[in-house]
Amino acid sequence: MRRLRFILILLVSLATARAGDWTLVKYGGRDHVTLQNVADFYGLGPIKRASLSLEMGQPNRSLRGALGSNELYINNLKFILSYPISEVNGHPIVSRMDLTKVIEPVMRPSRIKDAAAIDTIVLDPGHGGHDNGATSLWGNEKTYALDVAFRAKSILEQHGLKVLMTRTSDVFIPLEERVRFANQFQNALFVAIHFNSGGSNASGIETYTLAPRGVPSMAADGPMLSDLQPCAGNVRDAENMALATAMHASLICHSQLYDRGIKRARFVVIRDIKIPGVLIEGGFLSNPNDARKISSTPYRQNMAFCIAAAIDNYRRAVAPQSALVAGSGVIVRDDDKKSDTPVVVTPTAN
Ligand SMILES: [Zn+2]
Known part of the structure; x- marks a missing residue:
């Protein structure tokens, strides 16, 4: 009994120290x-x-x-x-x-609890069939996205990963169908591939991951009541952010396009997905400069290389005792003593 009391006191004092x-x-x-x-x-x-x-x-x-x-x-x-x-x-x-949804998973990805070992990648080329997506003088988003997905698939398979695609031809697949397909797989990551459209001045690369519960989507006009609803993908908040970091770092390091940042949204495919997921916008087809680059095969091959490199980086980053150096796209061992500090950051919402 005395021993139990001692253990209880110890636990309480440890908890206080951490909260402090x-x-x-x-x-x-x-x-x-x-x-x-x-x-x-x-x-x-x-x-x-x-x-x-x-x-x-x-x-x-x-x-x-x-x-x-x-x-x-x-x-x-x-x-x-x-x-x-x-x-x-x-x-x-x-x-x-x-702090909890951005800074912590980026600074210490190896601390993410239960990040699964990944052996499968689901690539989701956006749009298809009657839905062309964004268009340019040179071509459509649906065609470019499919092309990049095929190129990424071949590299990822060379890395020993199992790769599935939500579409392999020019067909229309509803968003819910894509989610259902991807949710069959475990130990998997989901990568939606898109190209952007906006004002003619808008340019560059942006990466979206699911908004944590309670925060406004950056693709919406402002806060909405539905922001408070939990989404299936929110159980993966930390992994989502680590994956978005690896993906965005890789795309920014290896392309000359403007960095528009990592953003949060509730697009259907990243909202309802149960595996870690990310949506990349690989440049603006509405911008002549971006669009010309996207129309070139080397640009799309490079994008595929970036996707594969990012997945390698993510897998290493969430492994114990490693840390992601976001800006360089390189993984280094984190031998900083600070990494032994207990995790005291608790998420505010799921
Ligand atoms: Zn799109």
């Missing part, structure tokens, strides 16, 4: 933490501040942002936060949601 690592700050009705708290936790040192801009860490392990901005560069890769970096009593703060 973070000081929550309420701002705008939402939990936040100071960026200095974040810097201390990840061993990034003091915040260098110049006017609105904030920077901490070393070139390969760093956070960079600005007060009032939703953009945060983690290891030199651009992430779009759900809430802007703000300031309370002279201290820059970031939302707890962005």
Whole structure:
């Protein structure tokens, strides 16, 4: 009995010590933490501040942002936060949601609980049949997406992975059908391949992953009641972010297109998927410069190479004792002692 009491006291004091690592700050009705708290936790040192801009860490392990901005560069890769970096009593703060759903899985992917060992990839070339997707003078999104998927399949198979495609010809497959197909597989990743369309000035690459429960989709006009509904894919929030990071880093490193960042949305295919999933937009067909590049075979072959490299990086990154260096697209061993710090970050929602 005495022994049990001792163990209980020990457990309670351990829990207190862990909770003490973070000081929550309420701002705008939402939990936040100071960026200095974040810097201390990840061993990034003091915040260098110049006017609105904030920077901490070393070139390969760093956070960079600005007060009032939703953009945060983690290891030199651009992430779009759900809430802007703000300031309370002279201290820059970031939302707890962005800490747990963006910063933590990117800084310490090897800490993601239950990340399955991957042996299967489901590639989802967007659109098809009567649905051309975006169009350009040179060709349609549906054709380019299928071409990239075939090229990626061949590389991934050479890497020993089993690869399935939601379509292998120019046919229309409803989104729900694609999800049903992908959800049959375990130990698998889902990659939807698309090209963008927008104003003629819009250009570059963006990567979408599922918005965590409660945060607005960046593809919607603003917050909606449905943001509060849990989606099937939310059980994979951390893996989704790690996969999006690996994918976006690879695409940005190896293409000359503008970095539009990693964003959150609730597109059907990434919303209802039960395996980690990501949707890539490999440039704007509405932009003549992007469209010309996309129409060239070397560009699409390179995109396929990037997808395969990203999947290799993801598999290594979620393995124990490794860490993803997002900006360089390279995986290094993380021998930083800080990585032994217990995980005290708890998700705010599933
Ligand atoms: Zn599309």
